[in-house]
Amino acid sequence: MMTVSNQPERTPSATASPAAGLTVELRPADKAALALYREDSAASCFMPAQSPEWVSAWARHSVHETLIVRLSDSEGHLMSLPLELAAQGRFRVARFIGDRHANGNFPLTDRRADDRIGSVQLRDLLDHIHDQRPDIDLLSLERQLHACDGVANPLLFWPHSESPNLSLAVDLEGGFDAALLRASGKRKRKQHRSQARKLEAAGGFERRMAKTPDEADAMLEAFFAMKAERFAQMGIQNVFAPAPVQAAFHTLFGEATASEHPKFVLHGLEVAGRLRAVTGSSLTDDRIICEFSSISDDELTEISPGRFLFFENIQEACEQGLKVYDFSVGDEYYKRLWCDLETVQFDSFVPLTVKGRAMALTRSAIAGGKRIVINDPRLWAMAKGVRKRLSALRR
Known part of the structure; x- marks a missing residue:
């Protein structure tokens, strides 16, 4: 590290x-x-x-x-x-x-x-x-x-x-294969294939990026609901609950969909017609920064749709030639599964x-x-x- x-x-x-x-x-x-x-x-x-x-x-x-x-x-x-x-x-x-x-x-x-x-x-x-x-x-x-x-x-x-809090990130130099080699890649690929089979059996899946204001609104509403439930279980104050906060994110990500090269993007994993994981990210010239993420608490939680979505997001970041996938502030286990960079702020x-x-x-x-x-x-x-x-x- x-x-x-x-x-x-x-x-x-x-x-x-x-x-x-x-x-x-x-x-x-x-x-x-x-x-x-x-x-x-x-x-x-x-x-x-x-x-x-x-x-x-x-x-x-x-x-x-x-x-x-x-x-x-x-x-x-x-x-x-x-x-x-x-x-x-x-x-x-x-x-x-x-x-x-x-x-x-x-x-x-x-x-x-x-x-x-x-x-x-x-x-x-x-x-x-x-x-x-x-x-x-x-x-x-x-x-x-x-x-x-x-x-x-x-x-x-x-x-x-x-x-x-540290900020954790993934070095993408050398592409996706190189990033996987630094993070138990063989095991991750095997797990990802297994997840894909299970998600397909659960009704089919699709990873989507919000491309219209309506799609952005739908992903954000799903995220806010997921996060509220998750924070309640953990005993954490829900910093996404205030209406002005939600309105700011709706404006930020909704307006970004009109740009040819958006600086703020939403990705969602939909399984059987329902969003099960959502990430909201920002982009700079050389990195994508995961500003927030959450998963639904339901019958598919054990399949880890969040980890599946991160795998897909990181792979796409490599394909786009980005140098860093940044998980932002906070030291969490799911980040450590990927990260080889720590930044002290x-x-x-x-x-x-x-x-x-x-x-x-x-x-x-x-x-x-x-x-x-x-x-x-x-x-x-x-x-x-x-x-x-x-x-x-x-x-």
């Missing part, structure tokens, strides 16, 4: 030019701001959760105030942060738009900004945010990548720490007020505790067991 921090060959330079001429704009994520954001994206690197499509979909449906913080200098755009503001008790927190659904984050950063943005600019950015929005106590920017397309994450200049908890300092310390301490529990198999098994028992008591 290869563990990486996603570091570029060089880290951000602290000797960037002085902040003279620096402009910081905090604008509501309205039509005009989103249009400028899309324009800036043409010369920038970013990850799917900071793409114009994602930001637009979430801004349209979020119950929270949404902002785009834009940093520029005399030469033009440097960096943009799409944020949502949420009240948490007596604190007001700014976080990546999409909150827990936004993973592998990387701010929209101009590819030519490496020698124009440094610690001086990032410190000045914080001062501007506080001056313009003194009601914001904390920037809580979690699950960030250290680099994107060889460009270092400018937010590394702010205080940060390792995220509790980082969190930034940056206080903007005195109140915010206390919250930053608390958030950092909680994240550190999670890292200890998650990285200890015995403690993690105990935690999941307690969570499940508590859920059973509440039902």
